[in-house]
Amino acid sequence: MADLQKLTIGKAINLGLRRAMEEDPKVLIMGEDVGKLGGVFRITDGLQKDFGEQRVLDTPLAESGIIGTAVGLAVRGFRPVCEIQFEGFIFPGFDQISSQVAKLHYRTQGKIKMPIVIRVPFGGGIGAVEHHSESPESLFAHIPGLKVVSVSNAVDAYWGIQQAIKSDDPILFFEPKKLYHSGAMKSEVDTEATPDELFKSRVVREGTTATVVAYGPSVKVALDAAAAAEDEGKSLEVIDLRTLSPLDLEPVFESVRKTGRLIALSEAPSESSLTSEIAARVQQECFYSLEAPVLRVTGFDTPYPPAKLEEHYLPDLDRVLHTVDRSLAW
């Protein structure tokens, strides 16, 4: 029977975590301030109160420590869910992620599993100081042995976090922090439904003029652009990538074969990134269907600027429409 709840993305993750913890006593949450405070974004709110300090660990302030001990806990049979406070602070843990989390399964020929989830609030648009607005997901997608997903709505957030926790592979779970508490992004979540597969991308709006592929916070920008384009008589197909590693590009190929045009959208810098990979694969698979080169709308190849400039840095609706026009002008 359908059990519908209208949830923000943040609340959906909270409920997803709660349900995963109820179902499996080996699930642990660990991170800075995740207990009493409920995390700086309050995503783990109330969990320590209900599950205790040994299942929701307020850890010392050390990301290498959080991820490195999660590795050991996983070896011992736990399923740690690590919270990184902001994406810019994941780098002290990068060594553990790339050297151990990603490779232990391979190095031990499958004897050791790494059922670790690393939750990373990411992206800009919140007017923050340095290191609080970045999009480093491509760096992780580049590391074999890791899986990377990014959610853009409450339904995927609720189910995605549970599926990630159930997975025996290590997963980086990128959460669009700007949308955590957005009322506009509230959606109805059926907590009894059968969820979509985790590693599948999805067409979230159908169209015929051009395809826009995006993930995380950019999906909203793509959808807004598609709504605006409609007023101009253009019909954009929007695909939410959802899974960044492995990339599920079949729906993208299919869409490009239909529209002949692709715009890849992301807040991350463009050089050597996920959007680079998408462009390469699409030209390889859809060469004869393309009416224009794959174009990209991304952050610039600069460090994230002071937030007073982020409206320029972040791809917005206008830049997407401008790029659609460039594609059509080809």
Place this chain on the structure above:
Amino acid sequence: MPSEHWTHPEPGDGPAAVAAQPSPEQVIAGLRATSEGGAELTQLLTPEGERISSPRFDRYVDDIDAEALKGLYRDMVLVRRADREANAMQRQGQLGIWVPLLGQEAAQIGSGRALRKGDMAFPSYREHGVAYTRGVDLKEVLGIFRCTDHSGWDYKAHGFHPYTIVIGNQVLNAAGYAMGQKFEGKVGDDDSEATICYFGDGATSQGDVHEGFVWAAVYDAPLVFFCQNNQWAISEPTERQSRLPLYQRARGYGFPGIRVDGNDVLACLAVSRWALEECRHGNGPVLIEAFTYRMDAHTTTDDPTRYRLSDELEEWKLKDPIERVRAYLARGGGADQAFFDQVQADSDAFAAELRDYCFNMPEPPPDRIFSNVYAESTPMLDAQREEYLSYLDGFVGAGEH
């Protein structure tokens, strides 16, 4: 297993008790026995404003007569006033965020005023008071929090490195800088240079801080590690980072550690001068734990009511760093009401100037995004810049802006 370095006493234990390995409850009680900061706390001015003598440290503040103490008082009042103004401006939407220093004025002014021109300070992000002592215009600090800039000041001219937000990163950077001072022969006598590095109690858990201790020790770097233990790392208390009072960790790395009353500006000045002198003479590094308290939220986005008790705050209010100096000056006759009124007026003017500047701070132009990514720009980035700027021009041309 007995722990020979465990010297933090139970309340009422007398000096430097050496106890057996404490239970977790004792650890917590010990680390948070905030009453006096423990028997080994260096203090020169009590919370009641009484000057107590220290055979070891008095000589480092011999020159601090009533006039000089009034100067330290004024410094503290000014930076507190600036801090409160910035906090208010954040509430009014003029700043994106603010990181309050309330309660940490003595630690910052005392240590900052111990520095000399050739010295270098590596701050984290709360060191507005140290910035002030280094001659950095606090307006430039405001730019960071209004998000117009990542860092404004000339680090070299002021001997004050840019703020570092990633916890602990600056500690290794400071170690490297201090190694450089040593390699260049700037260590060895009274006129030598030293470096001071600021970080919090939470930061001591980071690998970078541990590595910084190791490097500074093995290269005998002239580096003073200045840990402001304000008891909290956002919601996590010190006992979530350590089972040992933090100053005692230094011993494991082979250099001295000392705990000073971080709310006592005179003691902070004295201990910092001593530590810097050790460094100048090639006897560094030194770890100072300034035992203090964060009297406000972690930042303006934090909600401390979720994790700490208000009586803790009330207890610490009695140890206010400014009030004790005021009491001392008033009682000892070093200052009259006119002085206090003048400082109050000066601080109001100082705050008004900041406010005025903040409200009128220029917005950075869009092409700032692309400048200084590299010392020598790249063709690709230049092209990106051109393309974006002409895209923006297009808007103006089309009358859409």
